[in-house]
Amino acid sequence: SKTRDSFVGAMNDLMKDYRTVDEDFFEELEDILISADVGVHTVMDLIEQLKDEARLRNIKDAKDIQPVISEKLAEMLQKSANEAAINEQPGELTVILFVGVNGVGKTTSIGKLAHQYKEEGKKVVMAAGDTFRAGAIEQLEKWGERVGVDVVKQQAGSDPAAVMYDAIQSARSKKADVLLCDTAGRLQNKVNLMNELSKVKRVLGREIPDAPHEVLLVLDATTGQNAMSQAKAFQEATDVTGIVLTKLDGTAKGGIVLAIRYELDIPVKLVGLGEGMNDLQPFDATQYVHGLFAEVLEQTDTDDENS
Amino acid sequence: MAFEGLQERLQGTLKKMKGKGKVTEQDVKEMMREVRLALLEADVNFKVVKKFIADVKERAVGQDVLDSLTPGQQVIKVVNEELTKLMGGEQSKLRAAQKPPTVVMMVGLQGAGKTTTVGKLANYLRKEHNRKPLLAAADIYRPAAIDQLQTLGKQLDMPVFSLGDQVSPVEIAKQAVKQAKEDHQDYVIIDTAGRLHVDQELMDELQQIKEAVSPDETLLVVDAMTGQDAVNVAESFNNQLDLTGVVLTKLDGDTRGGAAISVKAVTDTPIKFAGIGEKSDALEPFHPERMASRILGMGDVMTLIEKA
Ligand SMILES: Nc1nc2c(ncn2[C@@H]2O[C@H](COP(=O)(O)OP(=O)(O)OP(=O)(O)O)[C@@H](O)[C@H]2O)c(=O)[nH]1
Ligand SMILES: Nc1nc2c(ncn2[C@@H]2O[C@H](COP(=O)(O)OP(=O)(O)OP(=O)(O)O)[C@@H](O)[C@H]2O)c(=O)[nH]1
Ligand SMILES: [Mg+2]
Ligand SMILES: [Mg+2]
Numbered sequence: 321s322k323t324r325d326s327f328v329g330a331m332n333d334l335m336k337d338y339r340t341v342d343e344d345f346f347e348e349l350e351d352i353l354i355s356a357d358v359g360v361h362t363v364m365d366l367i368e369q370l371k372d373e374a375r376l377r378n379i380k381d382a383k384d385i386q387p388v389i390s391e392k393l394a395e396m397l398q399k400s401a402n403e404a405a406i407n408e409q410p411g412e413l414t415v416i417l418f419v420g421v422n423g424v425g426k427t428t429s430i431g432k433l434a435h436q437y438k439e440e441g442k443k444v445v446m447a448a449g450d451t452f453r454a455g456a457i458e459q460l461e462k463w464g465e466r467v468g469v470d471v472v473k474q475q476a477g478s479d480p481a482a483v484m485y486d487a488i489q490s491a492r493s494k495k496a497d498v499l500l501c502d503t504a505g506r507l508q509n510k511v512n513l514m515n516e517l518s519k520v521k522r523v524l525g526r527e528i529p530d531a532p533h534e535v536l537l538v539l540d541a542t543t544g545q546n547a548m549s550q551a552k553a554f555q556e557a558t559d560v561t562g563i564v565l566t567k568l569d570g571t572a573k574g575g576i577v578l579a580i581r582y583e584l585d586i587p588v589k590l591v592g593l594g595e596g597m598n599d600l601q602p603f604d605a606t607q608y609v610h611g612l613f614a615e616v617l618e619q620t621d622t623d624d625e626n627s
Numbered sequence: 628m629a630f631e632g633l634q635e636r637l638q639g640t641l642k643k644m645k646g647k648g649k650v651t652e653q654d655v656k657e658m659m660r661e662v663r664l665a666l667l668e669a670d671v672n673f674k675v676v677k678k679f680i681a682d683v684k685e686r687a688v689g690q691d692v693l694d695s696l697t698p699g700q701q702v703i704k705v706v707n708e709e710l711t712k713l714m715g716g717e718q719s720k721l722r723a724a725q726k727p728p729t730v731v732m733m734v735g736l737q738g739a740g741k742t743t744t745v746g747k748l749a750n751y752l753r754k755e756h757n758r759k760p761l762l763a764a765a766d767i768y769r770p771a772a773i774d775q776l777q778t779l780g781k782q783l784d785m786p787v788f789s790l791g792d793q794v795s796p797v798e799i800a801k802q803a804v805k806q807a808k809e810d811h812q813d814y815v816i817i818d819t820a821g822r823l824h825v826d827q828e829l830m831d832e833l834q835q836i837k838e839a840v841s842p843d844e845t846l847l848v849v850d851a852m853t854g855q856d857a858v859n860v861a862e863s864f865n866n867q868l869d870l871t872g873v874v875l876t877k878l879d880g881d882t883r884g885g886a887a888i889s890v891k892a893v894t895d896t897p898i899k900f901a902g903i904g905e906k907s908d909a910l911e912p913f914h915p916e917r918m919a920s921r922i923l924g925m926g927d928v929m930t931l932i933e934k935a
Contacts, residue, residue, distance in 0.1 A: 354673050357854040360664060422877060422905065423738030423850065431770075453905070454746075454782070455775025462770030476778075507880040542736060544670035544854020546882040567737065570823045572856035595737070595768070 339382035341374050349389070357544050357572065359579030366392065390609050396578055398605030403587045405602075407533045407561070408498075413491055415499045415524055415531035418564075419517060419554050420538035422505030425566035425592055427456065429538055430500045431463030432592070432600035438467055442497040447487030448473035449480045449520060450504035460502055467597055470494070480504070480516065481523045488527040501532070508553030518557045536589065538564045541574030551580045565603070566592030636661040637703070655687045658702050662923075669883030669922045672858045675713075675892045683709050707919065713888055714915035719897035721752075722843045722871065728761070728807040728815045730840050732800075734833055734868060735848035736860060737821030740876035740902055742772065744848055745818045746779035747902065747910035748874075752814055753785070754908075760785060760814035763803035765836065767792040768820040776818055783907055786812070796820070800836045817842070824863035833868055846899065848874045849890055857886035858893050865894040875913065876902035883922050 334348050346367050353363045370389060379385045398404070408414045416433070418426045427450070434444045446464060448471055450456035457473050464471040472487040484501060491499040503520060506513035524531040537560040539547050554560050565574050568591050577588050588603040637658060659680050666676045687705050723729050731748065733741040749760040762780050764787060766772035773789050780787035788803040800817050807815045819836065822829035837845065847861060847870050864870060873890055878901045887898060898913045 351673050354667060355855045357856070360667050421852070421880070423740060425738065453775075454743075454778035455771045458771035458774040459769075466770070507877065509879075509881040540738065540850075540852075542850070542854065542856055542860075543852045544882075544886070545668055546670070546852040546880065549881055567823075570736070570856070571825060571859050572854065576854070 334382065341379055341382055341385050345382060346371060353575065356575035357547075358575035359545060359548060359582075362579040362582050365582070366396075390606075393578065393609045394605045397581055397588065397608065398603075399587075404562075404589045404604070406589065409530075409533055413488075413496060413499055413528065413531075414533050415488070415501065415528060416534045416536060417501045417503065417521060417524065417532040417558070418536050418538055419503055419558055419560070420505060421507050421550055424505065424538045424540040424543075425564070426450075426505065426538045427459050427463065427502050428595065429536075429564050429566060429590070429592055429600060430460070430502050431467060432597050433590070434463065434469045434498075434500055435467040435597040436600060437498050438469055443494065444469045444498045444500065445487065445491040445494060445496045446471045447483055447499060447501040449483050449487075449502045451476055451478050451480055451483060452504040456502075456504065481520050484520055484523045485527065488524065488531075508550050514553060514557045517554075521558050534561045534589075535559055536562050536564050537586070538566060539574065539577070541565055541567045542570065542572040543574075543576065545576065547576040548579055548583070551584055551586060555584060555586065560586055562587055562589035564588075564590040564592060569593045569599070636665055652688050655684055655702060659684055662706055665923055666885060666888075669885035669924070670852075670854050670857070670889075671885035671922065672855055672889040672892070675858070675889050679709065679713065706923070710888070710919040710923065711916050713892060714919050715891055715897055717897075718912055718914060719872065719899050720912075721899060724843045727811075727813045728804065729813065729844070730804060730815045730817070730842040731844040731846060732817045732819065732833075732836065732840075732842040733846055733848055733874075734819055734864060734870075735821060736823065736850070737769075739821065739848040739850045740874075741821065741848045742766070742775050742779070742818050743905065744846075744874050744876060744900075744902060744910070745776065745816045746783060746907050748900070749785055749814070749816055750783055750907045751900075751910050753783075758813040759811070760816055761803060761807045761810070761812040762787045763800060763815055763817040764789040765796040765799045765803070765817050766820035767794070767796055767799070772818070772820065779907065786810070788815075796832060797835045797839050800840045804840050815840075824860045830863075830867050837868060842871075844871045845869065846872050846874050847890070847894070847896075848876060849886060851875050851878045851884040851886060852880060852882045853886040855889075857889040861890040862893045865896070870894055870896045872896050872899040874898070874900045874902060879903040879909065883924060884918065885922050887918050888922060 339345060350363055350367055373388055374385055418430055420426050430446055434446055437444045446460055446469055448457045448460045457476060461471050472490045474483050487499060535558045537554050563586055565577055565588050568574060580586055591601050591603050593599045663676055663680055683705055687702050733745055735741050745762055749762055752758040752760050762776055762785060764773045764776045777787050788806050790799050804815050845868050847864050875887055875898050901911050901913045903909045
């Protein structure tokens with residue numbers, strides 16, 4: 321069935337063999353990208369570039385422009401092959417700080433990453449830096465039990481910077497390879513809370529000069545344009561080095577990461593694809609963009625078979 | 628915010644229109660382009676935007692300008708009226724059961740704010756209406772979800788019903804209602820696990836809870852920062868659970884909150900409460916008309932009309 325409601329359905333209609341690349345085509349493409357939460361400005365720029373490209377290469381048929389679109393999007397998201405890699409410190413303690421607004425998946429992503437490193441044979445410690453939200457420490461502890469990793473914690477309500485200090489000492493004495501630091505979710509317009517986060521980061525840096533080696537901003541794929549404001553504010557407070565894009569197992573596409581890459585040049589490093597401990601993967605731009613279109617092509621195939 | 632409100636956007640167009648006596652198609656077209664962008668940047672679903680723009684255009688073109696209004700003012704007035712209409716005008720209250728306890732069930736995507744809202748709503752009902760709520764811990768999946776609710780219960784000094792995480796949520800909900808009856812509690816507020824609207828197994832589970840306890844309110848908890856996907860989520864939850872209302876959370880942020888319009892448009896159920904912080908007192912009744920101007924970034928609409 322052709323459902324104009326879904327991204328897939330829309331893209332499918334758009335790419336139909338007989339479509340010519342005209343104003344209507346680009347208008348529809350615009351709608352589709354907007355419906356994937358790619359920022360409006362970015363979409364406009366992208367459409368302009370694609371129009372130029374189509375003119376330049378003399379592309380008339382919709383199906384011929386599809387690879388150009390994929391190529392452009394992938395290029396925009398990933399500028400070098402290695403940029404999704406986590407900055408690890410071989411033989412030394414690698415410190416990774418997780419930041420983001422409320423409920424995006426910070427704690428869960430930490431649990432998943434801990435599991436991944438553990439499987440690689442690394443010694444991992446997690447720091448329960450969310451001392452504010454009800455049940456946050458218990459949640460990280462449950463993850464610790466689940467994946468077999470130690471958690472450094474203090475009482476609820478204590479100073480998160482003090483937890484980080486403890487965690488570094490503990491990770492060092494255990495000769496750990498990786499320290500994963502959880503923080504409380506906070507909305508980017510709360511000045512005090514953002515300052516607190518900068519302080520947490522500074523404490524880590526005081527104990528180990530280059531730490532944190534990664535500051536990962538966790539973004540929920542369901543979030544719309546506000547993710548741009550999040551990226552800007554967290555970037556300013558903590559020098560974000562990469563993005564974890566969570567909840568991509570739903571129907572949301574998280575297209576705002578395109579705009580974020582375009583405007584702030586922050587790469588996506590990891591993607592969350594579920595609530596289980598294995599549901600974390602390195603980001604692959606081609607795959608991500610393919611994800612936007614692959615379903616479409618599959619559907620076109622089945623439509624062809626049915627017709 | 629990264630984008631301007633409608634006010635700044637319209638300034639240029641408004642200037643050009645000054646002193647005209649009739650709203651021409653070209654004027655409306657230019658203004659609607661800006662309105663469209665403002666709405667999209669506020670995360671209103673693009674299809675909702677399309678319909679909205681078509682409706683407004685129809686109303687605005689060819690209108691004779693009222694004595695007191697310039698063409699610019701006229702168009703803004705129409706935009707604001709239509710948007711407020713879309714938001715649902717009146718404020719809406721929580722339903723109450725004929726015979727207590729009133730059963731309220733929270734549903735929604737992961738991390739939307741369900742558990743926190745359970746605590747807030749309980750606090751609200753006690754403080755504003757002198758009611759006695761029981762909190763029911765029916766999220767057996769998320770690590771420490773029960774601890775979270777129990778901690779909130781302790782902070783509020785309110786009873787929390789739990790059977791641990793080895794009993795089915797359907798059974799927990801049933802037993803909780805039974806317990807509330809015995810203890811003469813006025814409300815049972817059921818916390819459920821976050822789930823994707825496309826996770827059929829877990830969506831079925833919610834239907835079963837619903838059948839088992841016939842909630843008076845089934846509230847969809849929606850994060851105000853949600854983007855275009857809000858329509859899919861809301862439509863899906865509504866089709867499967869017949870929602871009675873929506874709670875919009877995290878409105879203390881700097882999001883425009885266009886998801887509110889999308890959700891309202893597809894579910895046609897009222898947004899009943901707004902979450903405006905993490906603490907248990909950060910809940911308030913939802914005001915549709917304020918939301919309309921927040922989405923447009925217009926501040927006070929009347930001031931804008933005066934300036935135009
Ligand atoms: N479907 C899905 N759910 C996820 C994913 N990542 C996290 N979640 C769920 O999202 C909810 C919130 O996750 P948390 O890890 O608690 O988020 P957080 O950012 O630590 O939240 P706060 O500490 O309250 O700010 C939980 O129910 C998680 O199970 C994902 O990739 N896919
Ligand atoms: N700033 C702000 N934070 C909120 C609001 N409502 C909830 N939160 C926060 O959002 C995060 C997620 O809230 P939860 O209540 O755990 O969300 P949930 O829907 O129960 O999550 P799951 O059970 O994992 O699906 C927590 O950090 C809450 O403190 C709100 O109105 N404003
Ligand atoms: Mg957390
Ligand atoms: Mg919960």
